[in-house]
Amino acid sequence: MHDQNTDLQLRRALQSSGQRFTEQRAAVYRYLAGTDIHPTADEVFLAVRSDLHEISLATVYKSLETLVGCGLAVKLNYSGGSARYDGRMDPHYHARCLACGRVADIPGEVTDSEIHTLSGRAPDFQVIGYSLELTGYCTTCVPEGGLSPIRA
Amino acid sequence: MHDQNTDLQLRRALQSSGQRFTEQRAAVYRYLAGTDIHPTADEVFLAVRSDLHEISLATVYKSLETLVGCGLAVKLNYSGGSARYDGRMDPHYHARCLACGRVADIPGEVTDSEIHTLSGRAPDFQVIGYSLELTGYCTTCVPEGGLSPIRA
DNA sequence: ATCCTTGCAAAGCATTTGCAGTCAC
DNA sequence: GTGACTGCAAATGCTTTGCAAGGAT
Numbered sequence: 596m597h598d599q600n601t602d603l604q605l606r607r608a609l610q611s612s613g614q615r616f617t618e619q620r621a622a623v624y625r626y627l628a629g630t631d632i633h634p635t636a637d638e639v640f641l642a643v644r645s646d647l648h649e650i651s652l653a654t655v656y657k658s659l660e661t662l663v664g665c666g667l668a669v670k671l672n673y674s675g676g677s678a679r680y681d682g683r684m685d686p687h688y689h690a691r692c693l694a695c696g697r698v699a700d701i702p703g704e705v706t707d708s709e710i711h712t713l714s715g716r717a718p719d720f721q722v723i724g725y726s727l728e729l730t731g732y733c734t735t736c737v738p739e740g741g742l743s744p745i746r747a
Numbered sequence: 748m749h750d751q752n753t754d755l756q757l758r759r760a761l762q763s764s765g766q767r768f769t770e771q772r773a774a775v776y777r778y779l780a781g782t783d784i785h786p787t788a789d790e791v792f793l794a795v796r797s798d799l800h801e802i803s804l805a806t807v808y809k810s811l812e813t814l815v816g817c818g819l820a821v822k823l824n825y826s827g828g829s830a831r832y833d834g835r836m837d838p839h840y841h842a843r844c845l846a847c848g849r850v851a852d853i854p855g856e857v858t859d860s861e862i863h864t865l866s867g868r869a870p871d872f873q874v875i876g877y878s879l880e881l882t883g884y885c886t887t888c889v890p891e892g893g894l895s896p897i898r899a
Numbered sequence: 900a901t902c903c904t905t906g907c908a909a910a911g912c913a914t915t916t917g918c919a920g921t922c923a924c
Numbered sequence: 925g926t927g928a929c930t931g932c933a934a935a936t937g938c939t940t941t942g943c944a945a946g947g948a949t
Contacts, residue, residue: 615923615928636914651931656914672824677913690869701869709861714881717842717853722883729866731874767903767948788939803906808939829938 601628608665622647623658627668627682633689633698635677671698690729692736699733753780760817774799775810779820779834785841785850787829823850842881844888851885 605624606616622643627634634642640655659680662668671679673691679698681689690699714722757776758768774795779786786794792807811832814820823831825843831850833841842851866874 613928617923617929619930649931653915653932654930657929688865690872690874692872699869699872701865703865703868713840713853713879716855717851717881719886720842720844720851720881720883721885722842722881724882726878726880726882727865728878729869729872729874730876730878731872733873734871765903769904769948771905801906805907805940806905809904 598625598629601625605665605667608667609661612665614661614665618647619643619650619654620658620661622650623655624662624667624682627659627662627680629682631683631700633671633679633681635679637677639680673698688727688729690731690733692731692733697733701729750777750781753777757814757817757819760819761813764817766813766817771795771799771802771806772810772813774802775807776814776819776834779811779814779832781834783835783852785823785831785833787831789829791832825850840879840881842883842885844883844885849885853881 601624602616602621605621609616609620623639626639626642630642632638636656636659637652639659640650640652643650643655659668659670662682663670663680667682667684669681669684671681671689673679683700685702687700687702690701691697692699710722710725713725714720753776754768754773757773761768761772775791778791778794782794784790788808788811789804791811792802792804795802795807811820811822814834815822815832819836820832820834821836823833823841825831835852837854839852839854842853843849844851862874862877865877866872
């Protein structure tokens with residue numbers, strides 16, 4: 596299933612940075628834009644391989660970095676091993692379950708005024724972005740002991 | 748230079764979780780609690796080795812994880828390779844320079860009401876903490892091109 | 900005396916890289 | 925046709941692990 600809009604968007608983003616449109620990049624982007632599971636590079640590889648049997652893991656890594664470079668995806672770094680990628684570009688932030696590791700999308704965004712308040716405490720620093728993540732437990736992972744205090 | 752308070756704090760934290768006080772753990776904690784450079788495991792290793800010549804990198808890794816487990820340190824994960832550790836437990840968040848990779852402390856915290864607002868959008872999720880990081884450029888790393896839009 | 904911790908070296912993963920062949924433009 | 929991209933395999937870098945010797949309680 597080829598998503599015309601998705602492909603076109605990718606083609607434009609690539610062209611404007613002097614890069615080429617390829618089937619591999621298209622397949623990676625199509626998958627990433629259509630899922631909300633925040634897959635790892637390996638998960639993308641496995642998913643995309645059902646369409647493009649010959650694609651290699653190295654190419655998936657390269658494609659993902661290309662997408663990030665074009666602003667079509669965001670890379671999320673977590674403690675538990677591999678990085679995850681997010682191809683949904685609507686404003687939202689993330690909640691990560693400390694038990695199962697899943698990452699859930701939370702719609703909405705931190706308001707600009709909130710960011711300004713936070714940035715104001717950082718003189719000598721030109722803020723261009725932020726990354727906010729809530730941590731806790733999803734309903735399927737009920738903790739037994741008490742809860743730890745909130746800490747960044 | 749042995750910080751009595753720091754050592755005592757560590758000894759208590761270790762005892763309450765059934766672990767032992769060792770010179771290696773003490774050296775790692777003393778260094779971590781006394782710096783604000785958010786060192787990598789390797790940087791801790793190099794710094795601590797001037798006191799404890801025989802300490803190994805593996806032990807540093809193990810000690811750091813022990814401290815995190817005791818709640819005496821926080822592990823920060825970034826894209827650029829190695830994890831960094833923060834032994835300052837007063838409320839603050841971080842600003843990371845996209846050019847040089849340095850991590851600066853920003854004093855203060857997101858207010859409880861702000862966190863509640865953010866958490867409220869996440870039903871089915873028991874929030875116990877958050878992680879906020881600003882990204883941008885420190886004064887010594889002035890970017891040449893335009894700035895990217897704010898995005899999590 | 901017990902059993903946790905250390906140090907060493909080797910193993911384990913995620914990710915990157917070099918390069919020849921291939922493809923988009 | 926040219927230069928960018930792919931696929932492969934090897935390399936890299938961070939972190940973890942197994943195990944015998946040593947150390948804290």
